[in-house]
Amino acid sequence: MGYKIVLTMDRTMASDYHGSLFYGFSACFPQGILPDWFFYRAFCPNGKANPDGSLRFANCGTRKVESALLDNGFTKNDIILAHPDYIDELVTEDTKILSISSNDPLGIGPATSTFTKLFGGEGRMAVKLRELLNSPSIKRYKPRIFLGGPGAWQLRVNPDKRKELGINCVVVGDGEITAPDLFKKALNNKDIPKSINGITLDGDRFFKIKGPTITGLIEATRGCARSCKFCVPSLKKIRSTPVSVLKNEVKINLEAGQRGVILHGEDIFLYQSDGLRVNGDAVVNLFKEIYSIPGVKWVSASHASLSSASSSPRTVEKISKTLELGTNLHPTKSFQVGIETGSPKLISTHMKGKAYPFKAEEWPDVVKDGFKIFTDNHIIPCSTIILGLPGETDDDIQKTINLVKALRPYKSVIVPIIFTAMQTTKLENEKSIQKDGLTPLHWELMLASWEHNFYWFPRIYKTYGRENPLILKTVIHTIIKSGKFYILNKIRKKIKNTSS
Ligand code: SF4
Missing domain, CATH: 3.80.30.20 (tm_1862 like domain)
Incomplete structure (x- = not known):
């Protein structure tokens, strides 16, 4: 039995950056300035995967959403926080939801825009998101695709791009309260909005991460x-x-x-x-x-x-x-x-x-x-x-x-x-x-x-x-x-x- 919900991110976010987040900013440099084989080894080495294909160290935001799902009725048999390299194995006919976190889905964030204006070319994060979405298993099994994270606003202001990428729903803002409800609706084949503001988490509610970051x-x-x-x-x-x-x-x-x-x-x-x-x-x-x-x-x-x-x-x-x-x-x-x-x-x-x-x-x-x-x-x-x-x-x-x-x-x-x-x-x-x-x-x-x-x-x-x-x-x-x-x-x- 496969996972109903697969959480993942583009390849630029699946790295430990040699233990230094500073190297993570290199993902804002456009594709093409440095060859991929060199860029990924030098700045953004591949993050470790567990034997089941899950990502060993994930970004804190996705860990929080994972935690909110586990605290809201989903179990570890339902969801996996997947390493993007394993997406073809983890998205199966059982997968109904693919939830992607992205910092800069169209490569138009402030830092990337600055470098593309200086050097030309396309933002690396946009290229890697497209590659992820073109994975054969996603094309074949067609899960409903959600996108959140700091760059989600880009797809709200560019609805044609959202459609072109095949993303069903964009969540702008906090995900912990919104994602569990939204995913339950999607699993029950109910209508979901094309774009939604995440409900701000306040009060004394804290979703504690359940895996390392x-x-x-x-x-x-x-x-x-x-x-x-x-x-x-x-x-x-x-x-x-x-x-x-x-x-x-x-x-x-x-x-x-x-x-x-x-x-x-x-x-x-x-x-x-x-x-x-x-x-x-x-x-x-x-x-x-x-x-x-x-x-x-x-x-x-x-x-x-x-x-x-x-x-x-x-x-x-x-x-x-x-x-x-x-x-x-x-x-x-x-x-x-x-x-x-x-x-x-x-x-x-x-x-x-x-x-x-x-x-x-x-x-x-x-x-x-x-x-x-x-x-x-x-x-x-x-x-x-x-x-x-x-x-x-x-x-x-x-x-x-x-x-x-x-x-x-x-x-x-x-x-x-x-x-x-x-x-x-x-x-x-x-x-x-x-x-x-x-x-x-x-x-x-x-x-x-x-x-x-x-x-x-x-x-x-x-x-x-x-x-x-x-x-x-x-x-x-x-x-x-x-x-x-x-x-x-x-x-x-x-x-x-x-x-x-
Ligand atoms: S609102 Fe706060 S986080 Fe945002 S730029 Fe100003 S000081 Fe920085």
């Missing part, structure tokens, strides 16, 4: 109360997972062989905050409790905010000490942070909450202070800036260029991405910047950012990649050297062409 990532908080207008989490209610639940999820990961934990949250410093103020004791206690679990060798966090760090430097110091950062054991960790702009005007218009408790006009100083606090405490800020926000003028771009240049002394990464109007955000009706819409000043900003990155990449990789196999180290150093030449020249040409 990629790089041991577990969800410490969900949502973000800073409410930036371009951002999807801005619409969610912030909630913190109790330490007791997290400890149990760490145990599941340790039993499966993980040795470290990434605490996920849009701003980890807002763990158990009652608003936008850092609850220093709760955050430090969280890191202490998790790091002291026997078997845990390291702990990191996915995202943090510069305003939290600037408003509570003592919290950053305490976390750094707790995690023994700056020692030979753990030289550095990296957190993702958002700069977005150097313009107080754009902060005030689109993301006032990002600066809180500081004022919008203080933003450039908040960013500089935040970078200093993080790097003094051995945390590398991996940041984003956004080009083409609605209402942006040359003066705003110039202010961002100045800020990027002022950040040069700090060991960090600055990734410029192009504004994309995403559905479910407050800017969903705005226009995303088009390929020929980038001005010479935008390209100057790209140049300042990538010059910063190529200055710091070799220095960061020296410690960050010190446990990588020698062959991978050699490959990465070669890519950094040739990438510096290739990318910077490409941007300089764009400046010349758009100026003439």
Whole structure:
């Protein structure tokens, strides 16, 4: 008897990324720049499969949906979280539902769009999703296909593409409450909508993962109360997972062989905050409790905010000490942070909450202070800036260029991405910047950012990649050297062409 419900994802999400989520961003590079055989070995090695074809380490979001199904009447005989390589064996005549998680199903997400505008080509995640959907077993047995995950909005705004891909229903938002009901309807041959908003999980309900996750990532908080207008989490209610639940999820990961934990949250410093103020004791206690679990060798966090760090430097110091950062054991960790702009005007218009408790006009100083606090405490800020926000003028771009240049002394990464109007955000009706819409000043900003990155990449990789196999180290150093030449020249040409 086969599985009624098969949960899976495209191949770019079925990897442990050599134990470093940072490599996962490489999936935003378009297909064709690097040959597949090389790309997947270097950045996105194939995730391990269990003997039954299930994926050993899966992304946390899909684990949460799996957990919600198991807590809502389905059994392990009904569902499997499948490795995409085994899809032809696991989708059978018994399979009625195929549920796919995707970060960027059409390759039009902000990071992918930026790179396709720079290099041309198609987003790798879109290519791999199409390949998955063309699997012979899916064509043959025709299960009803659901798609969720961070990129689901793309198929809602492009219904023709949804149809063309053969996807029956798109779930935008949280899946834990919505998926069990929806799947029960589908199994009873009832009508299902082509697109639905997932019901936001609130209150004290937590679906605890029942299997290990990629790089041991577990969800410490969900949502973000800073409410930036371009951002999807801005619409969610912030909630913190109790330490007791997290400890149990760490145990599941340790039993499966993980040795470290990434605490996920849009701003980890807002763990158990009652608003936008850092609850220093709760955050430090969280890191202490998790790091002291026997078997845990390291702990990191996915995202943090510069305003939290600037408003509570003592919290950053305490976390750094707790995690023994700056020692030979753990030289550095990296957190993702958002700069977005150097313009107080754009902060005030689109993301006032990002600066809180500081004022919008203080933003450039908040960013500089935040970078200093993080790097003094051995945390590398991996940041984003956004080009083409609605209402942006040359003066705003110039202010961002100045800020990027002022950040040069700090060991960090600055990734410029192009504004994309995403559905479910407050800017969903705005226009995303088009390929020929980038001005010479935008390209100057790209140049300042990538010059910063190529200055710091070799220095960061020296410690960050010190446990990588020698062959991978050699490959990465070669890519950094040739990438510096290739990318910077490409941007300089764009400046010349758009100026003439
Ligand atoms: S601070 Fe970050 S996660 Fe929060 S709303 Fe703004 S962009 Fe989104």
